[in-house]
Amino acid sequence: MSQLVLFAVDICAVVLLVFGLYFPRHRRRDLVVAYLGVNVGVLAVASALSTSDVGAGLGLGMALFGVLSIIRLRSTELDQHEVAYYFSALALGLLGALNTTTPWLNAGLMALILATMFLGDHRRLFRRYRHQVLVLDSAVTDHLALVAHLEQLLDARVHVATVQRLDLVNETTVVDVRYALAERAPTTAPGAPARSGARR
Incomplete structure (x- = not known):
């Protein structure tokens, strides 16, 4: 699986996360833009850092610091499930950008994230x-x-x-x-x- 195919898998995964899971369940339009922007931004930055002399650990730390700053300095209140969607979009972007020897493992981990969010945020789970x-x-x-x-x-x-x-x-x-x-x-x-x- 080439890097471009992994990019495409990430885009499909975040589209499914946002438009298949989050928006139909919670209907908050402003966070749709936020989740898409976080995912694509992390994907772009992590991809650029993976081909440069900067360490991947530094890039990951900067990405996590940026997302945590956004969540901490937000102007509107976020529920815990919305924070979970933030980190899911972030993780999908990182998995899509990492150039590993086992890209199918990255795709499997993306599927695991989607399955976890599907089940963990399901309306029938603790619905009362x-x-x-x-x-x-x-x-x-x-x-x-x-x-x-x-x-x-x-x-x-x-x-x-x-x-x-x-x-x-x-x-x-x-x-x-x-x-x-x-x-x-x-x-x-x-x-x-x-x-x-x-x-x-």
Whole structure:
């Protein structure tokens, strides 16, 4: 497998990552440009460094430093799954640029990254679990009472409830909640006639 073919595999992989996995699931257009730019940029820089006298380790370190700086100095908030997509796009670019004696291994590792993101970010994986930061209109100092109130409010089982701010003057509680929605049996749609087992 030549280097140009590996470049083509990387482009196909990042297109599948962005337009096949990320955008259909999360619909954030600005990060589409970011992921494509990170991948192609790392691919270009790493390819240029691999043919120069500069060490590959220095190039890899500079690429990681640049991506970490982007994530750290971002102007908008990123979720953890979006950070994972950043590093996946970065890894795909590096694998596409590395000129090794086993290019099929690079292609296999690209496929492994895509499979991992497909499964790890699948909607059916832990689909009942949620995470929210709530502001309650009362100051709750008792943890058990707080959990009971949250479970009644959310109609869910609360696994973790961490109080971030407790304001006794304004009677408010800011709490970080991680919970699981209760499973409900399917109900008949309103206005739909109920089925009967008897036949006329």
